[in-house]
Amino acid sequence: MRAAVLLFPGLNRESDVMRALEMASGVKPTLVWHAETDLPAGTDLVVVPGGFSYGDYLRCGAIAGRANIMDSVRRHAERGGLVLGICNGFQILCESGLLPGVLMRNKDLKFVCRMQHLRVERNDTAFANQYAKGQVIKVCVAHGEGNYVVDAETLDRLEGEGRVAFRYCDSQGVVGGEANCNGSVNDIAGVYSSRFNVLGMMPHPENLIERIMGGVDGRGLFDSLVKAPARAA
């Protein structure tokens, strides 16, 4: 699997996700500077990591979502190529139009960094094939603006098409209440595009890949990507 990790100024979790990708695939991902216009030839997966692109002084991800390199990412996605956006990357994918919805301030208006359980909603995708459907995984969150909001019609469509990837839940898999760390609608922690080749998620699977760091539940996502059939066009 050849992965390209985009780097916008202000992103800061690129090394975390590169470590996870390399651990799963044995191949070092390519870091792609935002000023480039093309993705490296043969890219299977584009990753937009977390951080604070351009300081997030405007709406989160708004500037990065309109960068030139995002045209290449859109073309890559149109060809069926895989795209993963984590945290600020999720916000950037929403801003770029690759995913519906927007990430608002957390419900209690505070940044939250903590361990977080997620329920895997389906496992027939390139991103989740190494998990079981309904499996509860422990990863972490670290964001101030992760409150996923979409209009009612889009929400119905997302739910109807089964495009919710993960939901915030407690250790027993029960969603809602205190388990929802940011107020996201329907406890949504991650969503797929209509063709299931683009995933945006607020939590950080890349930080839970080693037992000594508190768990390995995040590995499943990267292992899934390695197992997924190559889709590069």
Next chain:
Amino acid sequence: MRSEPKVTPELVAEHGLKPDEHQRILKLIGREPTFTELGIFSAMWNEHCSYKSSRLHLRKLPTKAPWVIQGPGENAGVIDIGDGDACVFKMESHNHPSFIEPYQGAATGVGGILRDVFTMGARPIACLNLLRFGSPDHPKTRHLVSGVVAGIGGYGNSFGVPTVGGSVNFHTRYDGNILVNAMAVGIAKADEIFYAKATGIGRPIVYLGSKTGRDGIHGATMASAAFEADAEEKRPTVQVGDPFSEKLLLEACLEIMAKGCVIAIQDMGAAGLTSSAVEMGAKGDLGIELDLDKVPCRETGMTAYEMMLSESQERMLMVLRPEKEAEAEAVFQKWGLDFAIIGRTTDTLRFVVKHQGEVKVDLPIKELGDEAPIYVRPHVPTAPKPVVTAQDVAPPCSVADALLQLIGSPDLCSKRWVWEQYDHLILGNTVQRPGGDAAVVRVGDGPKGLALTTDVTQRYCEADPVQGGRQAVAEAWRNITATGATPLALTDNLNFGNPERPEIMGQFVGCLQGIGEAASALDFPIVSGNVSLYNETQGRGILPTPSIGGVGLIDDVGKSVGVAFAAAGEAIVLVGESRGWLGQSVYLAQTCGREDGAPPPVDLACERRNGDAVRAAILKGAVTACHDLSDGGLAVALAEMAMAAGVGAQIADGPADMPAHGWWFGEDQARYILTCRKADAPSILSAFAAAGVPAAAIGETGGDALRLGAERPISLLDLSKAHENWLPDYMRGKSSAT
């Protein structure tokens, strides 16, 4: 162009310079200084930059060890951590700004200390902090807690460094003067450390980073009001932080350092352009000439005075290798950073500043720093307090009730509300997270790691500065030891009241004596630090608070242990001698409402012996959890270990001749709790015996309650509720007092 105001004795006084200091300037330069020069003297000779009250005493501290690469005097301290790696770290205060504007004050405190670390060529891998707020009942406290925590998180989270540890206490003596001490830790190659010292004559001086604005001009506010017609030009003296710019600055600086472009580099911190330029020249025995017309400015019409004293954040000054200038320029452009050549090095040993064709400053560069006044402030030692024995203290309630009250009190409650606002997991190397003794952070892909902590027990320092100073160092050392790491060096942040009061100076001298004694005895040298004096409001000083930031090394993070009980059915071992010392304990203050007595004495030989034995036991692999005993003594430590694990414990009663509250809540020093499988207990105990360290099995883990001897069992649910709820409830405005 406006002409500069005339320098009068009143203007000199408004700049915080005393008449004898004015005389000193006249003697040094042989004439009245210009207005801009006066500003420069005021910036260089204030307490913050010159250490004029503290220098004499700081010199006595132990700062050397074979593993110390750079001690105090640079941007940060540097120690060797093996494999060609160095750890660069320092702690610094941002107390006054944080009281005025808590979010930006705290944020720029973090920004400043991060810059100190990466200026030396190190990539920051962790931040910590030590916060002291006023009484929870004080009307400003909630607002200050909220702003400071958000500011620390806002800066560090965006910059991309995990904030892994800290300490938060409340006391009415901080009502008008909170403490915000921030510590940053970075990793560099031991042979690639960068310094401020400029070399070479005629070399260009490069300004990099944010534009210069009118923010943070100290002392200038009053002075400028006298001559500025339009009041709208006044700006608050608190700077505004921009973590995005700082992140760009970090990446750009590390990139040009790796390319070999940098000869000298200095960040613009306190006293901005003035102190960074003077530092570069003075350390390199060179003169510096600056042309202020070249300085990138945020607003028009800035005077030389304003530019020289601006404390706008996220700015760097450097001397580049001439043949590498183009390469460096390309890096600055890539990161979208402002840069300009604003001067050059000279052979004159003069600090010359030109603006709009006029020479505004022409001063001897070395004397600006070297000839700063130094004071031998009179000091009186703190009178010793009488020893309070446990027999002297009538327990007002049962041990169980006291424990529930203590772990739900402002100082001992869970600080989860605070550290969940800090990204403590970014970089994926945080092995021991906030909430334990010391944080453990893996270095790169490991296996080695650093143990990091901040600590001080200010009520001990107030009661007995020497013992309090010793204890602050000893506790930081213990925190590191309890993870299995070997303590290597420390940074201190000495927060005190007005040094012109002999009793405050006595606290300072006493604490420093204690810190020095402990640092020597524990081989735990001071490699960097910061002094913050004049922390007083309306004549009332803060509690003496010499914050200690400790760094230790463990060769394999896999061997480190945390505070949480590992499993049910394990043996609980108490290490160290318990005498039931209640003087200055949290129990005495919180439960009995008495802040009195002598603090527990610190026997440094005993600290060393006990700590070394505990570390050895951990590194042998048989210890499953470890916690040092400090505030609240045995009962609080056990409760913390149980709550962290969700596993209870049954503990034996103390010796018959010791009052129960002394046994459970005494704060005798040099003690630890550790757990191990029952089968391993005999060998662990005999190893302690062989080392001459008192140790005894006092109980067993298991169950869903904490059973302290014959006391009423307390369910973990009740414990956790009391422990976790106080701070969130307080911040929501549900409760105020304890």
